[in-house]
Amino acid sequence: MLTRLPYTLLWLLALPLVLLRLLWRSRRQPAYLRHLGERFGRYRDANPGGDVVWVHAVSVGETRAAEPLVHALLARWPDRRILLTHMTPTGRETSRALFGDEPRVLRAYLPYDIGFVARRFLRHFRPAFGVIMETELWPNLLAACRAEGVPVLLANARLSERSARRYARWPALTRLTLGALSAIGCQSVADGERLTALGARRVAVTGNIKFDIAPAAAQLVLGARFRERFGARPVMLAASTREGEEAPILDAFATQAPPDTLLVLVPRHPQRFDEVAALVAARGLALQRRSDDTAVAPDARVWLGDSMGEMFAYYAAADVALIGGSWLPFGGQNLIEACAVGTPVVVGLHTFNFAAIADHAVAAGAAIRAADVGAGIDAALALLADAPRREATGAAGRRFAAEHRGATERTMAIIEQLRG
Numbered sequence: 001m002l003t004r005l006p007y008t009l010l011w012l013l014a015l016p017l018v019l020l021r022l023l024w025r026s027r028r029q030p031a032y033l034r035h036l037g038e039r040f041g042r043y044r045d046a047n048p049g050g051d052v053v054w055v056h057a058v059s060v061g062e063t064r065a066a067e068p069l070v071h072a073l074l075a076r077w078p079d080r081r082i083l084l085t086h087m088t089p090t091g092r093e094t095s096r097a098l099f100g101d102e103p104r105v106l107r108a109y110l111p112y113d114i115g116f117v118a119r120r121f122l123r124h125f126r127p128a129f130g131v132i133m134e135t136e137l138w139p140n141l142l143a144a145c146r147a148e149g150v151p152v153l154l155a156n157a158r159l160s161e162r163s164a165r166r167y168a169r170w171p172a173l174t175r176l177t178l179g180a181l182s183a184i185g186c187q188s189v190a191d192g193e194r195l196t197a198l199g200a201r202r203v204a205v206t207g208n209i210k211f212d213i214a215p216a217a218a219q220l221v222l223g224a225r226f227r228e229r230f231g232a233r234p235v236m237l238a239a240s241t242r243e244g245e246e247a248p249i250l251d252a253f254a255t256q257a258p259p260d261t262l263l264v265l266v267p268r269h270p271q272r273f274d275e276v277a278a279l280v281a282a283r284g285l286a287l288q289r290r291s292d293d294t295a296v297a298p299d300a301r302v303w304l305g306d307s308m309g310e311m312f313a314y315y316a317a318a319d320v321a322l323i324g325g326s327w328l329p330f331g332g333q334n335l336i337e338a339c340a341v342g343t344p345v346v347v348g349l350h351t352f353n354f355a356a357i358a359d360h361a362v363a364a365g366a367a368i369r370a371a372d373v374g375a376g377i378d379a380a381l382a383l384l385a386d387a388p389r390r391e392a393t394g395a396a397g398r399r400f401a402a403e404h405r406g407a408t409e410r411t412m413a414i415i416e417q418l419r420g
């Protein structure tokens with residue numbers, strides 16, 4: 001308790017700023033002000049009883065990663081419901097897109113990490129056990145889980161060197177927090193070594209659950225529809241781009257790509273769709289939007305992917321994909337979906353959030369690493385001009401994705417052990 005006291009005091013002092021940040025973000029996404037009581041452990045729905053399995057997926061990427069595991073949990077315990085908690089509206093909306101109106105999937109925001117609020121959350125839902133996706137370590141929440149007898153697995157865990165250094169600044173709190181976990185399933189040996197060095201116990205390497213995500217048939221059909229709208233022209237996809245990346249991508253594309261090449265540009269955050277459209281217009285590039293739902297005009301240079309939950313369709317429709325988040329030091333985005341549908345991948349230097357996956361994909365011939373945006377556009381154009389090489393790279397991606405499946409099964413084995 002004393003180890004967590006400074007952390008808790010910081011939370012209480014920061015709470016007004018946290019609320020102001022919610023208000024600020026709601027200017028672009030009004031959904032941030034919905035369900036506000038849930039962030040303090042207040043839930044309108046009746047207590048669902050003690051038949052709940054809790055899975056926390058902070059935002060979009062973690063929610064997509066949780067999909068195979070949620071399906072496996074639903075199949076293993078047909079008499080239980082799954083409580084999916086998030087921290088962002090886009091994460092919550094992604095879970096709705098993935099699981100629709102499935103009555104056994106509940107949704108809520110995870111409350112802020114203040115002791116009594118965390119206990120209120122646990123006593124309302126009374127989960128049988130919890131699964132936290134990737135690396136969301138909340139000291140007070142995990143302490144409350146331990147006190148309430150709720151075993152928690154950290155699943156699909158990843159920890160970059162940068163994040164490990166940050167956690168190492170607070171060694172006592174980090175050891176205490178990791179010690180409250182019942183088990184950890186890591187994506188890679190390196191992730192496990194970093195977590196163990198920080199004090200984690202019961203660490204196993206399970207692999208990355210994202211490899212187990214299979215593209216839905218409807219997504220592949222939608223991708224084929226997209227392709228029909230594009231016509232016979234070459235298609236370059238810039239996927240899950242982050243703020244600051246679109247401008248140099250557009251500049252390099254405008255100067256380096258032939259006029260018949262179409263750039264499909266899909267920003268990671270939906271609140272930035274209009275902002276990115278303005279960047280395209282400022283460069284005088286003819287723009288169409290996916291939301292227009294019309295055939296792409298022959299003179300259109302950029303097709304803006306202003307939709308959610310259609311990433312597999314975008315990848316399936318593209319000839320080559322540049323992975324966003326890797327061109328500036330954001331750590332990169334998931335490239336597994338592209339590999340799974342056989343789309344050749346080009347990544348930048350900044351892939352520390354997916355270091356093992358990116359390195360292995362490059363080594364397997366499924367991805368190409370480029371030094372900067374200009375080199376990335378050049379690499380993509382070279383693939384567009386070389387059909388045999390493009391097909392070989394796509395086939396290597398499919399093999400790479402297939403060879404790394406099985407993390408869901410290994411994670412479920414750990415959960416079975418926790419449940420006794």
